[in-house]
Amino acid sequence: MPVATRYLALESDGNCDIQNITDQVRTELCATSLRNGTVTVFVPGATGGVTTVEFEEGLVKDLREMFEAIAPQGKRYHHDQKWHDGNGHSHVRASLLGPSLTVPFCASELVLGTWQQIVFIDFDVRPRSRKLVLQFVGE
Amino acid sequence: MPVATRYLALESDGNCDIQNITDQVRTELCATSLRNGTVTVFVPGATGGVTTVEFEEGLVKDLREMFEAIAPQGKRYHHDQKWHDGNGHSHVRASLLGPSLTVPFCASELVLGTWQQIVFIDFDVRPRSRKLVLQFVGE
Amino acid sequence: MPVATRYLALESDGNCDIQNITDQVRTELCATSLRNGTVTVFVPGATGGVTTVEFEEGLVKDLREMFEAIAPQGKRYHHDQKWHDGNGHSHVRASLLGPSLTVPFCASELVLGTWQQIVFIDFDVRPRSRKLVLQFVGE
Numbered sequence: 001m002p003v004a005t006r007y008l009a010l011e012s013d014g015n016c017d018i019q020n021i022t023d024q025v026r027t028e029l030c031a032t033s034l035r036n037g038t039v040t041v042f043v044p045g046a047t048g049g050v051t052t053v054e055f056e057e058g059l060v061k062d063l064r065e066m067f068e069a070i071a072p073q074g075k076r077y078h079h080d081q082k083w084h085d086g087n088g089h090s091h092v093r094a095s096l097l098g099p100s101l102t103v104p105f106c107a108s109e110l111v112l113g114t115w116q117q118i119v120f121i122d123f124d125v126r127p128r129s130r131k132l133v134l135q136f137v138g139e
Numbered sequence: 140m141p142v143a144t145r146y147l148a149l150e151s152d153g154n155c156d157i158q159n160i161t162d163q164v165r166t167e168l169c170a171t172s173l174r175n176g177t178v179t180v181f182v183p184g185a186t187g188g189v190t191t192v193e194f195e196e197g198l199v200k201d202l203r204e205m206f207e208a209i210a211p212q213g214k215r216y217h218h219d220q221k222w223h224d225g226n227g228h229s230h231v232r233a234s235l236l237g238p239s240l241t242v243p244f245c246a247s248e249l250v251l252g253t254w255q256q257i258v259f260i261d262f263d264v265r266p267r268s269r270k271l272v273l274q275f276v277g278e
Numbered sequence: 279m280p281v282a283t284r285y286l287a288l289e290s291d292g293n294c295d296i297q298n299i300t301d302q303v304r305t306e307l308c309a310t311s312l313r314n315g316t317v318t319v320f321v322p323g324a325t326g327g328v329t330t331v332e333f334e335e336g337l338v339k340d341l342r343e344m345f346e347a348i349a350p351q352g353k354r355y356h357h358d359q360k361w362h363d364g365n366g367h368s369h370v371r372a373s374l375l376g377p378s379l380t381v382p383f384c385a386s387e388l389v390l391g392t393w394q395q396i397v398f399i400d401f402d403v404r405p406r407s408r409k410l411v412l413q414f415v416g417e
Contacts, residue, residue, distance in 0.1 A: 274382035
């Protein structure tokens with residue numbers, strides 16, 4: 001079976017909630033019959049993103065401060081002036097970070113570094129139920 | 140056929156022209172015989188990028204303002220001092236956003252969110268003819 | 279063989295050392311038996327990233343200045359206050375750029391633009407030995 005699709009259901013607080021999803025991705029990898037290939041972690045939605053980080057409290061704060069510096073919540077966004085949902089900053093942050101991350105796996109193990117975790121970041125301004133897509137392609 | 144390569148020809152205005160290419164990617168997906176897998180949308184060029192966004196006029200402006208804040212056109216770039224093509228800001232913006240986006244598809248449908256579109260951003264300073272690569276891998 | 283894993287050993291100076299790894303990726307592609315597919319270039323580590331750029335001296339400096347503007351080395355990072363390794367800026371830059379880049383190949387050739395090279399950026403604050411993962415998936 002060269003392709004296996006799995007889903008990851010998450011409850012997020014929004015407002016730059018950063019969640020470590022590494023263990024869930026590992027669990028889903030083991031549930032497939034694939035040994036070597038890539039997994040694409042994808043956010044179907046325009047206000048969330050995926051990346052990796054050394055997941056510790058300090059860096060979680062530092063990441064939030066970096067996104068606040070790049071696209072401040074208090075700035076006036078054209079999106080908000082038209083749609084009034086107050087999440088213009090969420091959208092531009094998500095577009096910059098990107099909705100997609102592709103991680104190789106070998107012998108059924110993700111090739112992550114020791115201090116490197118996969119994180120989902122919810123930039124939206126309210127709690128949300130999210131369903132990420134994990135697309136495993138390989139052999 | 141596990142791999143299918145398609146090309147997307149675009150005419151761009153440059154200067155942070157943001158184009159919604161979702162329908163074209165969908166059309167090309169249907170033209171392959173693949174049902175499940177991933178499509179990598181790739182810009183062969185150093186002044187363009189790909190991401191997703193809720194494609195509406197306000198956010199298109201907001202994205203442009205974010206890139207102008209990150210890498211202002213008016214700044215002095217070492218690239219321009221040497222090569223005089225005036226697109227130093229285009230290059231660094233493109234490198235930051237990245238030339239590549241990988242989107243899963245299932246049952247011949249892209250797994251995008253309802254308000255999420257795939258966009259090509261041309262950061263260069265002049266109109267250009269572009270040919271994006273769509274690499275479908277799956278089953 | 280639909281999946282081929284290769285490794286790229288690099289010696290880096292750190293401190294935003296930007297290395298052109300295009301030729302090495304091409305060499306490894308030729309060493310596989312794959313003709314069409316994608317290669318995911320992945321950094322197993324939380325202080326490095328991958329992207330593409332027109333690799334010339336001016337842009338290398340411009341990229342460094344952009345990252346310094348986004349996440350200045352002199353800022354106080356929560357990570358450093360707790361762990362004292364002085365690389366808080368390295369981590370947030372790496373998370374923003376991302377550890378992963380996926381490039382299509384056709385007829386055993388990467389589909390890069392003429393002036394587009396694949397680069398590894400080491401954001402860490404000291405020289406490091408790195409081993410990147412190249413995951414080739416295709417036919």
